[in-house]
Amino acid sequence: ACGTMTSGGTESLLLAVKMARDHARKKKPWIRRPNIVLPRSAHPAFDKAGEYFGVALKHAALDDEMRVDMKSLKKLVDRNTVMVVASAPQYPHGVMDPIEQVGAFAQKKKLLFHVDACVGGMVLPFLEKLGQPVPAWDFRVPGVTTISADLHKYGYTAKGASVIMHRN
């Protein structure tokens, strides 16, 4: 993996969306009105990114446990979709989206897949190290192409510090 530092989770998500848009411009030039499919619970920085970079956002419903509903997510993906998003965990309820299921779907559809681990990125690896059961959420999951992780949350750095990581 490789990546860059940013000024915060918001900038990491802005860059993920801009990258998906620019990637599609190169690889799928027939897409005129790109969209991203993301859970209703995803961070509002994605909405800012959509406004800034001209990408439509399609919000998928949540299930009873506040995880993204796979049926809803799959139904929203169309020929103009350039990326899918899930959170590990999402901010409003601290719930992990089904990363492995979204990854399998993204791979099948040849879509970019961003995992927003802004709040989880500096917690989950250490929970795992302590022997706690942690569902797979990082580049070990096939299909995950980018991950955001904030250093200025549980990395305990000064504000603002975050990273956006790419699989390659």
Ligand SMILES: *Cc1c(COP(=O)(O)O)cnc(C)c1O
């Ligand atoms: C905090 C957070 C963000 C935004 O990060 P800022 O550093 O506040 O800009 C995005 N997504 C998740 C899941 C977060 O917890």
